[in-house]
Amino acid sequence: MNPLIEVRDLSYTYRAGTSGGVKALSRVNLEVKHGEFLAITGQNGSGKSTLARHFNGLLTPSEGEVLVEGLSVAERANIPAIRRLVGMVFQNPDNQLISSVVEEDVAFGPENLGLSPFEIRQRVDQAIKILKLENLRFESPNYLSEGQKQLVAIAGVLAMKPSCIVLDEPTAHLDPRGRREVLENIRRLNREEGITIILLTHFMDEAIHCDRMIVMNRGKVEMEGPPAGMFRQRDQILSLGLNFPVAAQLAEGLRLRGIDLPDDIIHPEEIINCLCRLK
Amino acid sequence: MELTKNITLGVYLPGKSFIHRLDPRTKILAAGLLIALLLFTRSYEAYSLFTLFTAAIIVSAGIPLGYAARGLRPMLPVLVLMWIFQLFLYSTPDADIIFSWWIFTATDAGLHMGNLITLRVLFLFMVTTILTLTTSIVSLTDGLESLLSPLRRIGLPAQELVMTMVIALRFVLILAEELDKIVKAQMARGVAFDRGNFIQKTKKIFPVFLPLFINAFKRAEELITAMEARSYSGGKGRTKMKTLHMGRVDLTAGGIIIVYAALTVYIIMSVAPRI
Numbered sequence: 001m002n003p004l005i006e007v008r009d010l011s012y013t014y015r016a017g018t019s020g021g022v023k024a025l026s027r028v029n030l031e032v033k034h035g036e037f038l039a040i041t042g043q044n045g046s047g048k049s050t051l052a053r054h055f056n057g058l059l060t061p062s063e064g065e066v067l068v069e070g071l072s073v074a075e076r077a078n079i080p081a082i083r084r085l086v087g088m089v090f091q092n093p094d095n096q097l098i099s100s101v102v103e104e105d106v107a108f109g110p111e112n113l114g115l116s117p118f119e120i121r122q123r124v125d126q127a128i129k130i131l132k133l134e135n136l137r138f139e140s141p142n143y144l145s146e147g148q149k150q151l152v153a154i155a156g157v158l159a160m161k162p163s164c165i166v167l168d169e170p171t172a173h174l175d176p177r178g179r180r181e182v183l184e185n186i187r188r189l190n191r192e193e194g195i196t197i198i199l200l201t202h203f204m205d206e207a208i209h210c211d212r213m214i215v216m217n218r219g220k221v222e223m224e225g226p227p228a229g230m231f232r233q234r235d236q237i238l239s240l241g242l243n244f245p246v247a248a249q250l251a252e253g254l255r256l257r258g259i260d261l262p263d264d265i266i267h268p269e270e271i272i273n274c275l276c277r278l279k
Numbered sequence: 280m281e282l283t284k285n286i287t288l289g290v291y292l293p294g295k296s297f298i299h300r301l302d303p304r305t306k307i308l309a310a311g312l313l314i315a316l317l318l319f320t321r322s323y324e325a326y327s328l329f330t331l332f333t334a335a336i337i338v339s340a341g342i343p344l345g346y347a348a349r350g351l352r353p354m355l356p357v358l359v360l361m362w363i364f365q366l367f368l369y370s371t372p373d374a375d376i377i378f379s380w381w382i383f384t385a386t387d388a389g390l391h392m393g394n395l396i397t398l399r400v401l402f403l404f405m406v407t408t409i410l411t412l413t414t415s416i417v418s419l420t421d422g423l424e425s426l427l428s429p430l431r432r433i434g435l436p437a438q439e440l441v442m443t444m445v446i447a448l449r450f451v452l453i454l455a456e457e458l459d460k461i462v463k464a465q466m467a468r469g470v471a472f473d474r475g476n477f478i479q480k481t482k483k484i485f486p487v488f489l490p491l492f493i494n495a496f497k498r499a500e501e502l503i504t505a506m507e508a509r510s511y512s513g514g515k516g517r518t519k520m521k522t523l524h525m526g527r528v529d530l531t532a533g534g535i536i537i538v539y540a541a542l543t544v545y546i547i548m549s550v551a552p553r554i
Binding site: 056058080083084087088090092094095096097098099100101104107108109110111112113114115116117120121124138139140142156157160 | 445
């Protein structure tokens with residue numbers, strides 16, 4: 001099967017052609033497979049947001065190309081089709097909700113697609129059900145917690161029935177509880193609804209749940225692979241300005257004190273299991 | 280300074296009352312009619328009737344009276360100032376002087392003018408507040424859009440205009456909250472907003488509004504991106520989840536409002552205006 005998103009030699013320069021041009025991406029190559037959970041991490045300014053904004057044509061490549069289901073994002077005529085395939089959720093929920101009623105905000109996307117009122121209603125009901133927002137459907141987003149607002153934003157994207165949802169630091173504004181809620185729902189969408197997830201984050205404890213992780217630095221892909229293998233390369237992770245998931249930090253600390261633990265622990269459950277087996 | 284608590288304009292109180300169930304077009308047209316009537320209302324008798332009528336609407340919409348009144352609080356200084364200006368500055372040649380001191384002279388004509396103008400502004404605010412309290416912004420805009428859509432033919436971008444309004448309304452509360460935060464942050468750093476003379480106080484406002492405006496622009500930018508990502512490309516090709524249709528409640532409401540309008544017109548015609 002063809003990849004869902006293909007990035008080939010992508011470079012992007014902000015304010016290209018002027019003397020103040022800033023090169024944000026240089027020769028990035030990447031494939032995103034159908035149904036995968038991809039995490040993109042990296043420090044602020046590493047280019048992860050810039051990269052993500054190419055996936056649904058909010059930005060178009062300065063050089064190279066980005067294909068979504070074989071459609072080039074540089075082609076204006078492809079943009080509507082690409083935006084149906086790739087939905088996007090942003091950092092601050094307050095700045096992406098349009099309506100003062102939850103269900104009407106969820107309907108905003110489908111309405112833009114020009115669907116029939118019946119179809120819109122069905123999609124909205126379904127999205128609300130999947131994210132378990134039934135109790136909030138007539139509430140105003142102003143009175144919801146930040147975590148709930150972000151779930152509404154996700155529902156709004158889900159109602160457009162995308163193949164893929166890109167989430168740009170969706171938990172950065174949230175408290176720990178909201179963060180957990182949002183992450184659980186993202187994982188569920190991936191597992192149960194088969195939606196491809198691209199999660200941009202700088203929380204390593206979120207990145208560990210992905211199938212594949214990419215670390216960006218200065219506009220380039222520096223590391224790529226399953227998360228467990230990545231955190232084994234301690235020096236490289238540190239030099240890229242990242243930290244470690246809590247379980248990996250704990251395991252490392254214990255190893256230094258002479259407790260024999262494997263070096264690819266990233267999940268809390270793993271460390272619990274290993275410690276229980278020690279006698 | 281709890282700014283957000285007192286803002287009722289642009290806030291929607293969900294409910295299932297008679298007023299809530301009306302077609303938004305009915306409510307918009309009714310509000311328009313009430314506002315038009317207000318502009319011709321120049322007697323206390325007509326205002327008494329108006330007071331009764333708005334009170335009846337507020338009660339039947341299930342809006343707590345205290346809540347509706349609280350929204351007026353931020354307006355109070357403006358209203359008082361307006362009343363004072365009218366009282367001392369407006370006069371007619373045959374007016375009786377009721378109060379005079381130094382260069383200040385108040386006449387009964389000024390008093391009536393002050394009272395009536397203040398009442399008018401108060402009710403203009405009340406009518407719009409009731410409209411937004413009982414109508415969700417989306418149905419409000421659906422209604423407006425539907426009412427304005429005939430003007431598309433003469434080149435008015437109705438849908439886009441209405442969308443702009445929706446967003447402005449949603450951000451009233453968000454920006455008020457932000458203002459509150461900025462004020463508190465500055466108070467924490469020792470700014471005393473309530474001290475000093477008028478000029479000193481005014482100077483303290485600038486460092487509050489500057490970050491507010493900058494943030495508002497940032498928010499606007501982010502919102503545009505988010506809307507674009509959700510396939511918004513102007514009004515063309517957009518459909519609606521809710522289709523509007525008028526029913527029996529609208530007919531009833533239409534009847535009530537017409538009876539009320541007739542009564543008001545009767546009062547306007549038969550009672551001599553005070554101004």
